[in-house]
Structures are given as C-alpha cells and as structure tokens.
Amino acid sequence: MSKIDTRLNVSPVPPDEIFALNGAYAVDPHPQKVSLGVGVYRTDDGKPWPLPVVQKAEKELVVDDDLFRHEYTAIEGDVPFLGIARDLMFGFEGKQGEEEAKARIGSVQTVAGTGANHLGALPPTVWLSNPSWANHQTIWELAGVPRKTYPYYHAATRSFDFEGMMSSLESEAQEGDVVLLHACAHNPTGLDPNKEQWVAIADLCERKKLFPFFDSAYQGFASGSVEEDAWAVRYFFNNKPDMEMCVAQSFSKNFGLYGQRVGAFHYCTNRASTTLRDVVVNNLCHLIRGEFSMGPRVGCSIVKKVLTNEELTADWHQDLQVMSSRIKTMRKALYNELVRLQTPGTWEHIIQQNGMFSYTGLTPKQVYALKDKYHIYLLKSGRASISGLSQKNVAYVAQAIDDVIRNEN
Template sequence: MQSSYFSSLPEMGTDEVFDLIKAFSADKYPYRANLAAGVYCTDDGGSWPLNAVCRAESTLHHQADPTRHDYLPIAGDTQFLKVAQDLVFFFEENPQEMAIRSQERSLRVASVQTVSGTGANHIGAQFLVNHLNTNQVWVSDPTWTNHHIIWESVGKKPRLYPYYNTSNNCFDFHAMMQTLEAQARPRDTVVLHACAHNPTGLDPSKEQWMAIADMCQRKQLFPFFDLAYQGFASGDPSKDAWAIRYFYKQCPFIEMIVAQSFSKSFGLYGHRAGALHLVLADESDEIKGRAVAHLCHLLRCEISMAPKFGSMIVKTILSDQELTAIWLKDLQVMSKRIKSMRHALYHELIRLGTPGSWEHIINQIGMFSYTGLTPQEVNALRQQSHVYMLTSGRMSISGVNTKNLQYIANAIFKARQI
C-alpha cells in the first residue's frame, strides 16, 4: 500500500467545548444539562434571536438592497466600523450625551472589520509580531483557550500572569501585579479581558484597572484588550467598556489594541461580526492610514474581507435610536437572567448544605463561573448526572434555568460527596 505524505502527522487534540457539545447532543438522558457552551439560552433552554436583531432583519428584508450580497472593502463596512468604534469608546445610553461624545471623536483609532473576536485577536497578534517586535506575550492564568492557540500560531508562546486564586476563588490582583512588575519588559504585550473574564467571571475593580493602566504606561507594556461581552456582562455597554475608555484617556497616550466581538451582545454567534481597533499615540491621518493598510494586507491574505450580514445588522441597530433602545432592553433581559440564575444556584447549593464556599458564584459576572469543582468532580457530574461542563470547572451559567436548577444543584452536591 502506498503511504501518504501525511502519514507521519502527529495526533492533534480536539477542542473540549465542541467535544462536550457533541457528547451532550448524543446523550438521550432526559435531564441532561449543557453547561459547556458559551451561548445565551432562554429559561426554556432555547436560542434567543434578540428583539432588536429581529427588527433589523425585517428592515433589511423590506429594503431589499440590491447590493446586499456584494463584497465589502478589505477594511470592512465604513459605517459599521464607525458604530463599532462609537460603541467601544464613546457610546452612552442617553442620546444627547451620545451626540456630544460623537462630536469629540478622536482620530487616533485605526479600525478594520474581522471575523468576530477570534479573527480580531489573530489579526492583532500577527500585526504586533510583524510590527511591534513584541518581546513576550502575557495572558492570564487561566484565560480563554483560544488565546494560547492564536498566539502560538504567530510564533509566540504566551507567558502566564497569575489571575485566579484557587484557595479563595478570587481575583489575585496582588500576584498579577507582582509578576508583571518583576518580569514584564518594555514592548511586552499584555492580553486583558475588558469585562466578564473568561473563564473566571472575575474582573478588576476600577481602582485596580487604574493601577494596571499606570503599570502599562510606566513599563511601556502594550495592552491588548479582548472585548467579547460589552453590554452582555452588566447590561450597560458603557460600564463594560470602562477599563478601555480609562486607558484611552490617559496622557501620555497608551497605544493598545481592542479585539471586539458582537457574538454575545447581539446574539450573532454564527454571523461572525467583529472589529479590530488599533489605538495610536500619533493622531496623524498618515500613520493611521499606514496602519490600516498593513492590517488590510493581513486580512487580504487570510480572508480577503469579513462576512457582511452580521455587520449589516449591527450597523442598522446602532444607527437607529429606536432600535438601539430595544437592543439596550434586550441586554437587560440577558444580563438579568444570568444574574438571577447565579443567585438561585448559590441559594440552592447552600440550602442543600453542599460542602464548600459558594459566594464566588454571585461575586462573578457574565456568561461563565469558575466553580472551583475539581476534574474528578466534573467527571462525576458527567458520568453520574449527565451534566456537562469543562474539566477546569468552568460552568456556563446560561445553561442553568428554573427547570433544571434543582437537578444541577443536586448533581453538584452528589459530586462533592466523592
């Protein structure tokens, strides 16, 4: 038999999240629960197309724009990029305040449209490797798994800064600062979660963000913000972008990148709408133009241009005050349900007398909770109760609802008896 050129390919591990989703789908147990996927679900356990998105889709359908299937420019849809910039740096819920902020728009942000947040992270990483000559890349321990894969794909194996204290299930600010102060060097890139840290659900306080910004400025570190949950985390887009805006306002200017995703905050998971924003110290059109040209070069050889329909929905919503108001109400629906499930799960675990402390579940924010469950306990949840979550103990709170809450809490109680 003729051997293949690829017969010596090494084994490649699969993605745990998608493996668990597959296993859950194949499981016929009636009380199974999917706590692995980072997708918002209703209290009935189903998908939820946002009201604002449905309205925007109807508007686009009736407009029947004959150019709706045309190619975008390499850099992306200009109007989409404007509303994407405004959402990160200038958005206010009050229309009058928003108008004032928009008039104060800075010219020092170079933006391109990407394939959601993953694409923004990858294009940003490749750009920095090519042009910043970044020495080291620092990511939190733990962080979103894709951060490691993305940076390794561009030739940089990330170093870890402490983030999560396993003894008390809290954010370890002191250890993070101590490590970066001692070991980070000028031009190092520091990847930061703007809000709703994945996987821990733990964010720095405003005072801690101020200290992190001061350190980045003083040590000449390059912040790389991953913004995946703006508006979804707290229900307030301005609040969730606070850290980025604080960094942005510093003087001397702090140069940085923001990788922006619209998957969670608009429920556009499959449409892959995203943007990358490069914040520059130089306000000249020439430098910004050069930066966009280099980013476009990377986009051209990777995707040519980003998907169109998701960005059309986003710009339709954010360009219309009525649709924006509906979207803000949608954010409240999602964020409030997540918060209510956190409190309900906490109180049920306490009622059952589940061993351990569970306050961290209600102190965390956003889609995920780092439960503190061990790999052995997580395995017991899968094998005994058909409850699926990551081996790390990361739980998607969105998978919890009023119908399965008691079952999940009982499953955790039983797993803790092992």
C-alpha cells in the same frame, strides 16, 4: 501519471474541549441532561434566543432589498459599520476633542472576536492571564508568538489575584510586551478587576511601556450596560493618550450573532502618532487580504441597522437587560440551592463573579462524576456556563454538585 503521495507530515492534536463536550451532550439521550459547557445564551426553556431586535432588523433588511447586500465590501470591511463599532466601544457622543480622539483609532472588520484576536497576534511576547480563554493560547501559539502568563485566579479564595498579577508583570514583563486583558466578564473565571484596580493596571502598563490588548467579547451582556462594560477600555484610551493599545471587539454575545462572525479590530496610536493610523490600517488590510479578503457582510448589516435607528437601539438595550438579568438570577438561584443543601465549601464566589461563566471550584474528578452520573456537562476546569441553568434544572444541578462533593469526601 505518477501516484499522488497523500502522506502528510502532521501529528494528531487534541480536539477542542468545548466543541467536543457539546458534541457529547448532543448525542446523550438522558432526559435530564444539562449543558453548562458552550458559551451561548439560552432561555429559561433551554432554547436559543434570536434577539427580538435582531429579528426586527432582519425584517427591515428584507424590505430594504439592497441590491448590494451580497457584494464585496472594502478590504477593511463595511466602513459605516466600523465607525459605529468604534463609537460603541470608545463612547464618542459629541464630546469635546472627539475628532482628535477618533484620529488615533484605526479600525478594520474581522471574523468575529477570534479573528480580531488573530489579526492582532503579532510579536513580541504576549502575557495571558492564568487562566484565560483557551483559544487565546491557540491563537498566539499558531502566530508563533512567545507566551507567558500572569497570575489571575486565587484558587484558595476563588477570587481575583490582583496582587499576583501586578507583582508578576512588575518584575518580569519587558518594555514592548503585550498584555492581554479581558475588558469585562473574564472568561473563564467571571472575575474582573474593580475600577481602582484597573487604574493601577493602566498605570503599570504606562510606566513599564507595555502594550495593552483588550479582548471585548461581552460589552453590554455582562452588566446590561454598554458603558459600564466598556469602562476599562475607555479609561485606558482617554487617560493614557501617550500609550498605544488595541481592542478585539466581538458582537457574538451581545447581539446573539454567534454564527454570523461579526467583529472589529481597533488599533489606537498615541496622540503624537496619529499620522501612523492610516499606515497601520494599510498593513492590517494587507494581512486581511491574504487571509480572508474581507469581513462577512450580513451580520454587520444587522448591527448597523440596529445601531443607526434610535428605536431599535433602545430595543437592543432592553434585550441586553433581559439576558444579563437572567444570568444574574440563575447565579443567585444556584447559590441559594447550594446554601440550602449546606453543600460543603463556600459558594459566595458564584454571585460575586460576573458574566456568562463561573469558575465553580469543582475539581476534574467532580466534573467527570457530574457527567457520568448526572449527565451534567461542564469543562474539566470547573468552568460552567451559567446560561445553561434554568428554573427547571437548577435544583437538579445543585443536588448533583452536593452529591459528588459529599461522596468524594
């Protein structure tokens, strides 16, 4: 029997920064350590928060004792769940022309939002915002798709670079190029286009025949309103019916189902090509079958239980308000502390940004100083997860930021 050759033609790759940072935080024994790295919701006590409505749904599912709860679903996923996810995203509520609009959308279940992004990561060129969620780069790189970036963040003013984005796409993007857009709560900057700017972006995509690819990871979590956070997606879909688009939808943040990996991918044909919808779904199912066969069942069963019960749906909306309100409160608290300390620089951007993350404007050197001296963990880009702040640590964090900035100066 010949000896097995275990040598692999592979090279080391850098560890994922977020998970490496979280691992370092976990083993840090310092009593005042603060995690501002990983994007998960935490209570003011720094604890995970299984949503109360999710806990109610889980109890009801146990009582239901569905004999099929561990069985395979269809390749496209749990079909009733897909209809619910689609309606949540696109806002169908018995409106005129609803059936015709639904006929444009082909939906499949995915392994959370990451899986939805991966499933849609097909040629040709994709345009990503600079900066964007780090995993966007990895997903499209592994799919072998050429990547370009459009300006998004204006460092000097710590604001959304709308003019830079539009100018770059106008002059360089080619017909058929994919433009990846964050539906709300842009990760990592926390900066979103306003509605007037969204309209202009939609007009540009339509005129240049670009393909909008929305990543919707925070619907309801960002503002507390599922309608408000889906405004851009619904505007593109309803007002540009001759333009194709797609949406990667995640339920990790807005249901707190981080480890359940609940997601959906929606491909929207133009209104003249609805006959292609089933062909699109057929091709998506072919890809799914070769990668993971079908989406996981438990998490989508929880979402389905909540969104098919009026009382539980109302409870879910209340839970969204709790999470979004706490994030906004902590943004204001950090801003107030920095102003009170007269910390060098301007800090209005912290309360002008939206959602879980803040692009603080801190430099890599300052970030390393926060970690080494104060045991405060955030990404080297200066991105901070606001959820890691609390009434107990916000003054400590602000004082630490003030100290590292003054000592550097």
